[in-house]
Amino acid sequence: MANLSPHHAVYAGSFDPLTLGHLDIIRRGAALFDRLTVGIGINPDKRPLFTPDERLAAIQQVVAPLKNVVVKCFEGLTVNFVRSCDAAVMLRGVRTLTDIETEFTMTLANRALDPEIETVFLMASEKYSHISSSLIKQIAHLGRGNTAEQLKAFLPLELIEPLLVKVGR
């Protein structure tokens, strides 16, 4: 069995699109661990707004200043992806008590699948705890007035224009 590094964490999600909440977890994770891999999960059952390649390019652009962060796409179970990176840590962000309940169940399942991988949680910053990718997509689709200006509170500046183009605005 490979030697998994406790200094390397994997932060996995759909990131459709990456939000300021996700970016906050990435920055804090990158400060805690020597290496952080952001894993974009490709789930055939979901119909994402952005293709995996679009999400990969967007996140790579945003995290470019963080030298210990790499971004990859993956298919299949997250624990398998974490192991394939030789990382011992799965990093998750939690926003609400409901998040904790879901994450708790998932952590137990992941532990049963691969007991050598430890899940570490970071609590969302209060500034970002209300932000989700689905909320951002709703605002982009339905927002009135200066939507680009409104979106500044939710997602990285570089991603606002591509989002508005994607939804045809």
Ligand code: ADP
């Ligand atoms: P998933 O499809 O796995 O829910 P997401 O892209 O929605 O993927 O989220 C990835 C991870 O980021 C999850 O651990 C989620 O709880 C966390 N997360 C999502 N939004 C925020 C936020 N605003 N602040 C902190 N963590 C967040």
